[in-house]
Amino acid sequence: MSRRSPALITLFTLCALAAAAEGNPPITVRSWDKAPLGPDALRRAQAFVEHVFSRVGVALVWRWCGSEEGPECAAPVGPNDVRLRFVRRGEELAAETGDQAGGRALRATDGTAAGTIEVFEDRLQELNEDAIPLDLALGVVLAHELGHLFLPPGHSTLGLMKRLIAESDWTKAARGALRFTPDEYAVIRQRVQPRRVPLELCPPPAGLGAL
Ligand SMILES: [Zn+2]
Numbered sequence: 001m002s003r004r005s006p007a008l009i010t011l012f013t014l015c016a017l018a019a020a021a022e023g024n025p026p027i028t029v030r031s032w033d034k035a036p037l038g039p040d041a042l043r044r045a046q047a048f049v050e051h052v053f054s055r056v057g058v059a060l061v062w063r064w065c066g067s068e069e070g071p072e073c074a075a076p077v078g079p080n081d082v083r084l085r086f087v088r089r090g091e092e093l094a095a096e097t098g099d100q101a102g103g104r105a106l107r108a109t110d111g112t113a114a115g116t117i118e119v120f121e122d123r124l125q126e127l128n129e130d131a132i133p134l135d136l137a138l139g140v141v142l143a144h145e146l147g148h149l150f151l152p153p154g155h156s157t158l159g160l161m162k163r164l165i166a167e168s169d170w171t172k173a174a175r176g177a178l179r180f181t182p183d184e185y186a187v188i189r190q191r192v193q194p195r196r197v198p199l200e201l202c203p204p205p206a207g208l209g210a211l
Pocket residue numbers: 144148155162163
């Protein structure tokens with residue numbers, strides 16, 4: 001039996017802590033605004049986002065805080081906390097963000113929270129006039145803007161992070177098949193629960209060989 005160096009023991013401890021953390025911590029979304037759709041449709045929009053993030057075991061916690069500040073709404077913000085705002089754009093913001101944008105994501109710069117996402121009510125309305133159900137439009141916009149907070153800047157040529165969501169994408173979204181790419185999921189998982197130790201440095205589980 002060999003003596004283990006303090007550095008190796010530290011590595012073992014950190015790996016054990018990482019393994020002990022069951023699943024990933026949730027992303028908590030808080031809003032003090034009134035959502036521009038009814039409770040059933042809102043629930044369906046939330047379910048869409050939850051379905052998207054469930055692929056990497058990341059749960060969503062929703063806090064609809066209204067005008068009252070209960071303990072859940074006053075809780076300290078953490079690195080996975082997101083503020084959600086519903087915004088009806090004026091001319092200036094519409095010109096700045098463009099015709100096709102359903103929202104925008106504003107990253108927190110001090111690291112105390114993930115940031116703020118704004119959903120553009122006027123754009124949801126337009127999508128709805130183009131026969132996209134409001135709950136689906138909101139679900140896709142929420143998932144896309146959350147993606148901006150938990151992924152490197154920019155858009156993808158595939159999936160939820162495309163700059164423009166085409167008609168075929170809405171069809172996919174309606175059957176729950178519009179998601180992040182596998183690479184994006186890997187980044188999201190890492191971002192939500194940063195590991196102190198790269199997995200490849202951790203020893204294999206008991207029974208699969210030993211150090
Ligand atoms: Zn975008």
